[in-house]
Amino acid sequence: xxxxxxxxxxxxxxxxxxxxxxxxxxxxxxxxxxxxxxxxxxxxxxxxxxxxxxxxxxxxxxxxxxxxxxxxxxxxxxxxxxxxxxxxxxxxxxxxxxxxxxxxxxxxxxxxxxxxxxxxxxxxxxxxxxxxxxxxxxxxxxxxxxxxxxxxxxxxxxxxxxxxxxxxxxxxxxxxxxxxxxxxxxxxxxxxxxxxxxxxxxxxxxxxxxxxxxxxxxx
Numbered sequence: 001x002x003x004x005x006x007x008x009x010x011x012x013x014x015x016x017x018x019x020x021x022x023x024x025x026x027x028x029x030x031x032x033x034x035x036x037x038x039x040x041x042x043x044x045x046x047x048x049x050x051x052x053x054x055x056x057x058x059x060x061x062x063x064x065x066x067x068x069x070x071x072x073x074x075x076x077x078x079x080x081x082x083x084x085x086x087x088x089x090x091x092x093x094x095x096x097x098x099x100x101x102x103x104x105x106x107x108x109x110x111x112x113x114x115x116x117x118x119x120x121x122x123x124x125x126x127x128x129x130x131x132x133x134x135x136x137x138x139x140x141x142x143x144x145x146x147x148x149x150x151x152x153x154x155x156x157x158x159x160x161x162x163x164x165x166x167x168x169x170x171x172x173x174x175x176x177x178x179x180x181x182x183x184x185x186x187x188x189x190x191x192x193x194x195x196x197x198x199x200x201x202x203x204x205x206x207x208x209x210x211x212x213x214x215x216x217x218x219x
Contacts, residue, residue, distance in 0.1 A: 003031055004038035006215045011039075014209070018202055021065050023194075023212030025050065026219050029057050035215065036062070044086070044210055048074040055081050067210055069123050072096045079104050086151045086191055086210075089113045089123045091133050094145055101144035109148045111191055114173060116166040117155040124152065127173065134177065134185060142184055149189030149208075150174050154197055163197050167204035174205070 001009070007022070014020060021044040024032050032043060032054065041061060045051035046068025055064055063083040070087055078085075079100045088094055088110045101108045112133070115124030125133065133139055134147075152170040154163040170192055178187040191208040193201025198209040213219065 003034040003216055006217075007035050007038045007040055010211060010214060013199070015202065017207060019189075019208040021067065021191075021208060021210045022215050023067065023210050024054070024216065025068070025212065027216050029054060031216055032058065042083075044212075048078050051082075052077050076100050079106065079108065082108065084148070084189075085110045087111075087113045087123060088147075089115075089125055091136060091139060094133075094139065094142060094147075098142040098145045107144050107146055109146050111149045111151040111189060112147055114150050114152045114170055116152040116170050118157075118162075119155055130173065130177070134180060140182065140184070145184055147185040147187070149187050149191060150177070151191040153194070154192070154201075160200065163200055164204060167192055167197075167201050167206070171205040 044067040113124040193209040195214040
């Protein structure tokens with residue numbers, strides 16, 4: 001099937017309450033434009049340089065989401081245009097995003113990445129770190145960021161029960177901290193689920209899925 005057909009097929013399976021991020025990393029602009037012409041306006045990239053190059057070449061009504069691990073020294077390149085930063089996993093990174101957003105007189109929406117998988121290689125805050133970050137006095141001074149939700153990736157495994165447990169754990173944290181409503185933290189978005197597990201993620205309460213290979217084919 002074509003990219004456009006894959007996209008429409010996936011969209012037909014998603015509830016209205018779930019936002020689709022088309023993960024376009026490593027794919028050429030021509031592939032993204034095929035998805036764009038089929039109606040897709042939200043794209044996710046995991047490298048800031050690649051995302052910036054695509055932003056420069058493509059229509060300006062696209063929402064760009066940074067979904068990969070973010071290095072503090074690269075943040076400045078995406079501040080002018082990024083819509084949502086998914087993988088924020090430290091107070092230090094939030095501080096840098098806030099500093100640069102202030103410089104651009106913008107407010108930048110962020111998701112805090114929570115480590116829910118068993119693999120050590122995945123980034124993210126644990127439950128204790130999440131609590132400490134949101135309670136810290138320094139965090140409360142960040143006027144140019146908005147923490148709008150949580151993000152997490154399940155373990156890469158065929159064990160559906162384990163994946164479900166991890167997603168349910170993240171949903172529980174999301175529900176707990178959704179009650180915390182401050183000027184720079186109001187959780188509305190729960191980003192979990194990729195090509196292999198997005199249906200399970202939606203069953204567990206995901207409001208945003210990140211799908212790449214099921215749209216654009218394998219990398």
